Amino acid sequence: MVGLLVLASLTVLTLDARREDDGSPLDSLRTGVGSVLGPAQDGATSALRPLTDIPKHFEQVAELRDRNQALQAANDQLTQQLRVAGANAHRDAELGGVDRLANTEDLDVVKAEVVGMGAAQSFSRTVSIDVGTRDGVAPDLTVINADGLVGRVVESSATTSTVLLIIDPGSTVGGRLGESMELGFIDGDGDLSAAGRLELSLVDHTVSPREGDVVVTWGSRGGAPYVAGIPVGSVESVHSSPAELTQIAEVRPFVDFSSLDVVAVVTGSADRRTDDLAGGAAW
Amino acid sequence: MSKALRVIVVTALIVVTVTLQISIFTHFSISGVVPDLAMLLVIAAALVRGPDYAAGVGFAAGLVLDLAPPADHTAGRWALSLVVVGYLIGLARGDAEPTALGTVFMVAAGAFIGTSVFALTGLVLGDPGVSVASALEVVPRAMLYDVLVTPLVVPLVVMLFRRLQPVDRW
Numbered sequence: 195m196v197g198l199l200v201l202a203s204l205t206v207l208t209l210d211a212r213r214e215d216d217g218s219p220l221d222s223l224r225t226g227v228g229s230v231l232g233p234a235q236d237g238a239t240s241a242l243r244p245l246t247d248i249p250k251h252f253e254q255v256a257e258l259r260d261r262n263q264a265l266q267a268a269n270d271q272l273t274q275q276l277r278v279a280g281a282n283a284h285r286d287a288e289l290g291g292v293d294r295l296a297n298t299e300d301l302d303v304v305k306a307e308v309v310g311m312g313a314a315q316s317f318s319r320t321v322s323i324d325v326g327t328r329d330g331v332a333p334d335l336t337v338i339n340a341d342g343l344v345g346r347v348v349e350s351s352a353t354t355s356t357v358l359l360i361i362d363p364g365s366t367v368g369g370r371l372g373e374s375m376e377l378g379f380i381d382g383d384g385d386l387s388a389a390g391r392l393e394l395s396l397v398d399h400t401v402s403p404r405e406g407d408v409v410v411t412w413g414s415r416g417g418a419p420y421v422a423g424i425p426v427g428s429v430e431s432v433h434s435s436p437a438e439l440t441q442i443a444e445v446r447p448f449v450d451f452s453s454l455d456v457v458a459v460v461t462g463s464a465d466r467r468t469d470d471l472a473g474g475a476a477w
Numbered sequence: 478m479s480k481a482l483r484v485i486v487v488t489a490l491i492v493v494t495v496t497l498q499i500s501i502f503t504h505f506s507i508s509g510v511v512p513d514l515a516m517l518l519v520i521a522a523a524l525v526r527g528p529d530y531a532a533g534v535g536f537a538a539g540l541v542l543d544l545a546p547p548a549d550h551t552a553g554r555w556a557l558s559l560v561v562v563g564y565l566i567g568l569a570r571g572d573a574e575p576t577a578l579g580t581v582f583m584v585a586a587g588a589f590i591g592t593s594v595f596a597l598t599g600l601v602l603g604d605p606g607v608s609v610a611s612a613l614e615v616v617p618r619a620m621l622y623d624v625l626v627t628p629l630v631v632p633l634v635v636m637l638f639r640r641l642q643p644v645d646r647w
Binding site: 195196199200202203204205206207208209210211218220223224227228231232234235236238239242245246249250309310311312313314315316317318319320321322348349351354355356357358362363364384386387452 | 492495496497498499500501503504505506508509510511513528529532533535536539540541543544545546547548549550551552553554555556557560561564592595596598599602604605606607611612615618619
């Protein structure tokens, strides 16, 4: 009996392990389970929201106090800067904000709510959201929230989708330094907490990123899986890796992955529309 | 209760447990570690019914956990882990049902075995998220959290499994 079950588990494992190459026979099963359990997760989340908000409430009191303090400090600082009328230091950040605004206006998005989160015991950083193929969501679409890049859709059923967060160690995003336009690759470290950092390794190893530089997505052809120009995070520290001769920058993500709630799936962008018009031969 | 009805009830129990684990208990996660309700279910099954039955429940619960969103790992890994947990805990139970302290020990052992088997299969398959360091960090925390919720969950589930047990065995 047990031998049989172990054998069955191993069979499922081998069947599914080859999915990287040519789709897994379990994909349809996965989508099926998703269409049944997705709405169930959705319902459970909304029904028990008052209960699940309790820990958040306590966190929020402390957080609000901290934020109040931080805002006060920022306010004082800004007033001072306004007086000396030399806000050069903050120009980068503001430019980033303008970029973002311009971008947001050009994106077609589907709003979604996070209804389930993978456990740390599973060693992968994924969440499920309450929109699916019915809402026009498909694998490889970019997911953002108000703060920046969240991840990309890896799996969709009719009413739910699974999102791979960029903090997942298996996720790689093409990134661009906001200031020098240098290209690089951003990998996650798997830590969902506020201590979680992304690693940016630049293609050109002679360039050294500056602290505070904003990193945005570089974007791929047709805007999949990541549309261009979405803010990812800011460079916190830089160290060089002697083995690879590349500079590795630690990037603090703009998005707080442990408290994801409302996100948006990008279903279309100006880039993509132009591409479609040009028959995909724009570049 | 007829056999078919019992199977339906257990299946419903598994689905509800996994749904709760994925959508509700993630809000109470301690740095990402969530109490393994599905594992507690399997351990309770092992304590009441023994190794073979628990291995069956473990396979079913693991498969649901593998396939339900937002799971993204290779399917079958939780199934294998929970079959092993159910079987070993069922064997360790022996003839008598354990005391409260014994149950806590079983849960700790089960959480250790289950999470470790899952991490090991990840290492073998080359899952980028699994490293020995991250496993060493997650496994003890998962054990601790599972033990913490044991008094809230296991007695309830043990009672349910007792009621599902066929009474006309001798």
